[in-house]
Amino acid sequence: MPHDLHDFFYPRTVALIGATDKPSKPGTAILENLSHFNGAVYPVNPKHATLLGHRCYPSIQAVPDQVDLAIIALPAPLVEQELDAVRDKGIRRIILISSGFAEAGADGVLMQKRIADKAMRYGIRVIGPNALGVYNTDNGLDSFFVSRERVSRPSQGRLSIISQSGAITVILMEALARDGMGIAKAVNYGNRLDVDDADCLDYLAEDPLTGAVAMYMESVGDGRKFLAAAKRLASVKPLVVWKAGKRELGAAAVSSHTATLAGNYGLYQAAFRQAGAFEAYGFDHMIDAAKAVAIMDYPCVGKRLLIVTNGGGMAVAAADQAEQEGFTMPRVPDAVREKLGLAFPPFFVKNNPIDLTGSGRNEDYYTALAEALPHYDAAVVIMLMGATTVTEAATDMIARACHEAKRPVTCCILQGLGYTRDAMASLLKLGIPVYPSPERAVRALAALRSVTHNKNCEQNE
Amino acid sequence: MPHDLHDFFYPRTVALIGATDKPSKPGTAILENLSHFNGAVYPVNPKHATLLGHRCYPSIQAVPDQVDLAIIALPAPLVEQELDAVRDKGIRRIILISSGFAEAGADGVLMQKRIADKAMRYGIRVIGPNALGVYNTDNGLDSFFVSRERVSRPSQGRLSIISQSGAITVILMEALARDGMGIAKAVNYGNRLDVDDADCLDYLAEDPLTGAVAMYMESVGDGRKFLAAAKRLASVKPLVVWKAGKRELGAAAVSSHTATLAGNYGLYQAAFRQAGAFEAYGFDHMIDAAKAVAIMDYPCVGKRLLIVTNGGGMAVAAADQAEQEGFTMPRVPDAVREKLGLAFPPFFVKNNPIDLTGSGRNEDYYTALAEALPHYDAAVVIMLMGATTVTEAATDMIARACHEAKRPVTCCILQGLGYTRDAMASLLKLGIPVYPSPERAVRALAALRSVTHNKNCEQNE
Numbered sequence: 040m041p042h043d044l045h046d047f048f049y050p051r052t053v054a055l056i057g058a059t060d061k062p063s064k065p066g067t068a069i070l071e072n073l074s075h076f077n078g079a080v081y082p083v084n085p086k087h088a089t090l091l092g093h094r095c096y097p098s099i100q101a102v103p104d105q106v107d108l109a110i111i112a113l114p115a116p117l118v119e120q121e122l123d124a125v126r127d128k129g130i131r132r133i134i135l136i137s138s139g140f141a142e143a144g145a146d147g148v149l150m151q152k153r154i155a156d157k158a159m160r161y162g163i164r165v166i167g168p169n170a171l172g173v174y175n176t177d178n179g180l181d182s183f184f185v186s187r188e189r190v191s192r193p194s195q196g197r198l199s200i201i202s203q204s205g206a207i208t209v210i211l212m213e214a215l216a217r218d219g220m221g222i223a224k225a226v227n228y229g230n231r232l233d234v235d236d237a238d239c240l241d242y243l244a245e246d247p248l249t250g251a252v253a254m255y256m257e258s259v260g261d262g263r264k265f266l267a268a269a270k271r272l273a274s275v276k277p278l279v280v281w282k283a284g285k286r287e288l289g290a291a292a293v294s295s296h297t298a299t300l301a302g303n304y305g306l307y308q309a310a311f312r313q314a315g316a317f318e319a320y321g322f323d324h325m326i327d328a329a330k331a332v333a334i335m336d337y338p339c340v341g342k343r344l345l346i347v348t349n350g351g352g353m354a355v356a357a358a359d360q361a362e363q364e365g366f367t368m369p370r371v372p373d374a375v376r377e378k379l380g381l382a383f384p385p386f387f388v389k390n391n392p393i394d395l396t397g398s399g400r401n402e403d404y405y406t407a408l409a410e411a412l413p414h415y416d417a418a419v420v421i422m423l424m425g426a427t428t429v430t431e432a433a434t435d436m437i438a439r440a441c442h443e444a445k446r447p448v449t450c451c452i453l454q455g456l457g458y459t460r461d462a463m464a465s466l467l468k469l470g471i472p473v474y475p476s477p478e479r480a481v482r483a484l485a486a487l488r489s490v491t492h493n494k495n496c497e498q499n500e
Numbered sequence: 501m502p503h504d505l506h507d508f509f510y511p512r513t514v515a516l517i518g519a520t521d522k523p524s525k526p527g528t529a530i531l532e533n534l535s536h537f538n539g540a541v542y543p544v545n546p547k548h549a550t551l552l553g554h555r556c557y558p559s560i561q562a563v564p565d566q567v568d569l570a571i572i573a574l575p576a577p578l579v580e581q582e583l584d585a586v587r588d589k590g591i592r593r594i595i596l597i598s599s600g601f602a603e604a605g606a607d608g609v610l611m612q613k614r615i616a617d618k619a620m621r622y623g624i625r626v627i628g629p630n631a632l633g634v635y636n637t638d639n640g641l642d643s644f645f646v647s648r649e650r651v652s653r654p655s656q657g658r659l660s661i662i663s664q665s666g667a668i669t670v671i672l673m674e675a676l677a678r679d680g681m682g683i684a685k686a687v688n689y690g691n692r693l694d695v696d697d698a699d700c701l702d703y704l705a706e707d708p709l710t711g712a713v714a715m716y717m718e719s720v721g722d723g724r725k726f727l728a729a730a731k732r733l734a735s736v737k738p739l740v741v742w743k744a745g746k747r748e749l750g751a752a753a754v755s756s757h758t759a760t761l762a763g764n765y766g767l768y769q770a771a772f773r774q775a776g777a778f779e780a781y782g783f784d785h786m787i788d789a790a791k792a793v794a795i796m797d798y799p800c801v802g803k804r805l806l807i808v809t810n811g812g813g814m815a816v817a818a819a820d821q822a823e824q825e826g827f828t829m830p831r832v833p834d835a836v837r838e839k840l841g842l843a844f845p846p847f848f849v850k851n852n853p854i855d856l857t858g859s860g861r862n863e864d865y866y867t868a869l870a871e872a873l874p875h876y877d878a879a880v881v882i883m884l885m886g887a888t889t890v891t892e893a894a895t896d897m898i899a900r901a902c903h904e905a906k907r908p909v910t911c912c913i914l915q916g917l918g919y920t921r922d923a924m925a926s927l928l929k930l931g932i933p934v935y936p937s938p939e940r941a942v943r944a945l946a947a948l949r950s951v952t953h954n955k956n957c958e959q960n961e
Contacts, residue, residue, distance in 0.1 A: 063888045138857070143847050190886040205858070206811025209886045210914050257816055283813065288829045289820035295851040296812030322817055322937040323784075350667025351757030352744065355718055356783055359750035368749045386604050390756040396599070397666070425651040425670045427524045453671050476783040 044242040050107035057112035058082030065184035075179035115139030135167030170229025196221020197250030198333035235260030237268035244272040253329035258299035269314035277332035277490035278316040328486035340488040341416030346392035348421035349399040354392035357477035364485035401433035408440030438469035451480040505703040511568035518573035519543030526645030536640035576600030596628030631690025657682020658711030659794035696721030698729035705733040714790035719760035730775035738793035738951035789947035801949040802877030807853035809882035810860040815853035818938035825946035862894035869901030899930035912941040
């Protein structure tokens with residue numbers, strides 16, 4: 040039996056109630072974005088006969104097809120009544136885009152409660168209100184009311200996103216698209232009138248296209264339900280959670296933002312630990328960790344870290360971070376040092392970090408990794424693209440060495456003014472995530488190491 | 501009397517000993533880069549009659565002019581003897597690019613010691629060896645052996661860079677150029693045979709074009725001398741210091757990298773505090789803090805922080821970070837709330853954070869800041885450019901409000917796929933630094949706040 044949330048992500052047909060063509064209206068952006076959906080789209084608005092090339096229907100009843108999912112972008116006061124029409128049409132799934140409910144004060148709270156009661160009576164499941172809804176790269180479904188010109192959409196990938204905040208959802212999408220990272224699905228559940236954090240976790244735990252989940256939350260719908268769902272998901276795929284609204288100032292901001300209680304941060308941290316989720320401490324940390332755990336799939340990552348660089352200072356920074364993250368950096372074994380001594384000029388440093396200096400060539404990265412990496416659990420590779428001896432072709436060699444040794448590798452390449460972007464994209468395609476500073480490359484490996492500890496593997500440390 | 505280091509940055513004439521045209525040789529890149537220098541350039545190499553359109557001289561003696569600065573890019577073993585020719589020519593300043601000295605083992609240590617002794621006897625000051633040397637945007641002097649195609653050069657600005665690591669120097673330059681940040685001067689002193697960290701601090705303390713200094717160090721030349729110089733500089737302009745090689749793993753990496761002792765990190769921290777320098781904990785932190793203190797000049801920044809956003813989640817993240825950095829977030833005063841209530845639709849949140857929601861327009865940012873900012877010490881402004889109601893023109897309004905209130909403001913704009921880059925560059929030009937995450941925008945303001953505390957100002961907190 041398909042999961043209860045299945046039709047939110049895989050409807051055969053979608054109606055958009057509140058479709059329009061007025062610029063800057065949500066109903067316009069959503070209709071545009073639905074042009075990418077592999078299914079039938081039925082705009083509903085009594086004032087239009089056609090919209091963006093679609094035939095437009097005066098009411099939901101007038102749509103000449105079964106409707107699996109209704110996206111409602113009406114002003115808040117009109118939603119309650121529309122629910123009857125939706126029920127009469129036999130629709131069982133609604134994404135409620137409209138804002139002006141619980142987040143907007145006492146009247147909104149009451150209105151939201153009435154809609155919640157009605158939907159439950161009618162057997163209708165609701166995502167929202169005050170939500171972007173769903174983006175699914177598998178079938179092009181996109182209920183987000185932000186244009187693709189303004190917010191880039193990531194291509195297909197294995198990471199899925201669950202977010203309580205619409206803003207965080209779109210900014211994550213933009214950041215991932217910029218980095219060339221694909222995603223599977225994204226869902227912003229907003230005010231959580233019905234479908235909540237735990238429901239989304241449950242659905243994505245079962246989704247075969249989701250390899251890892253990144254989650255932003257300010258508060259929890261139901262603590263026990265969340266913990267159980269997080270545990271289930273984290274037992275089968277990596278879960279990265281960022282809890283915002285941690286202490287006094289953040290919690291106050293949460294209560295203005297989502298009109299929910301941020302709760303005791305210590306309890307959240309305990310729940311994340313118990314669930315086996317990885318806690319990210321902020322925006323960059325969330326993206327860094329999510330990229331690492333979504334792209335790299337290793338059964339068990341130990342703590343012995345190798346660093347290979349062509350710039351000594353960056354390796355020192357990486358070593359500082361490695362210590363902070365609980366890695367060790369054993370010396371390169373003597374037998375390997377001897378081999379490297381034959382292959383490298385004398386001024387290359389054959390300790391750990393291995394420093395190829397500004398003269399290191401593409402093939403030297405391969406040699407260093409091929410010889411040394413099998414003696415370690417993971418590596419951070421730092422490439423300063425300012426050196427003329429390093430080219431984009433180094434990326435293939437680094438990936439080859441990493442795959443031969445079956446060890447996870449993160450790369451540090453500064454996001455520069457063009458030259459370095461190609462190298463970053465190539466590495467990502469080869470399964471190696473790239474970070475703009477040595478500290479972040481190390482921190483991402485630490486996240487990967489942390490999530491692999493949920494797998495019952497023997498630690499070879 | 502000009503500072504002893506003046507001629508390193510402002511020579512009238514420069515000779516490049518070891519100039520060549522072989523691709524990927526340091527002498528080639530440096531000669532190319534010297535084409536931007538506003539002074540006479542004399543390449544020296546007995547094998548060439550001309551190089552890159554310059555007449556080339558067979559020896560330094562053959563140069564028909566007084567030479568203020570010699571850049572030496574010869575193989576290490578040839579340097580010692582060349583020193584005699586340099587002395588005979590009356591040259592008193594050398595940038596020694598060549599590597600293969602103290603960083604390359606025992607023989608190199610001895611060779612470096614002999615050169616140091618000779619240079620001192622001859623009265624020649626030396627930057628290097630194993631160094632990039634000097635980049636000065638005021639006269640185009642550029643002794644770096646990395647091409648401009650590979651590493652972008654920042655334009656003119658008020659930030660200067662001192663770095664023990666060449667790699668960190670170029671990657672800082674690339675990152676600043678990418679962000680549209682200008683610099684005044686950069687110096688990488690490498691093995692510190694003569695000119696050291698403290699000398700560079702002393703020179704830049706007096707340089708009128710340097711408004712702030714960002715410094716990367718792994719070890720110190722002379723602890724007392726450094727502390728005195730850092731104190732002098734920090735008393736007249738902001739100093740941001742990143743000490744890498746903090747604990748066991750980092751210190752081991754330092755000893756491989758610069759063959760120096762990383763020393764006790766606690767002592768460094770105490771020295772930074774005593775000097776009034778701001779300690780950055782890593783690469784991103786260094787850049788973030790340096791941008792803030794170089795662009796924004798305020799006598800005294802208190803701890804009452806205002807956050808204005810068009811996306812609630814990002815403001816929660818900023819509030820979390822604000823708490824961590826010791827800011828307070830007082831509520832918006834009632835009188836201001838009333839005014840905002842008249843100007844804004846009811847669903848805008850008039851607490852602190854002020855949340856303009858996805859409907860916030862450019863002028864709403866101005867209104868929020870114009871009314872509220874005078875009641876605070878600083879603000880973080882978060883702009884999600886995914887909202888169609890916000891355009892690049894918002895930047896002018898934000899800057900106007902910030903200048904009218906005479907309060908420092910940092911912005912958070914995600915670095916996206918194009919649309920946001922223009923807005924970032926405009927803000928920077930208007931004196932408002934931009935950061936890619938809310939946490940980093942808050943952290944940068946905290947750095948500014950910290951350096952203003954060196955100025956004997958009354959804290960209005």
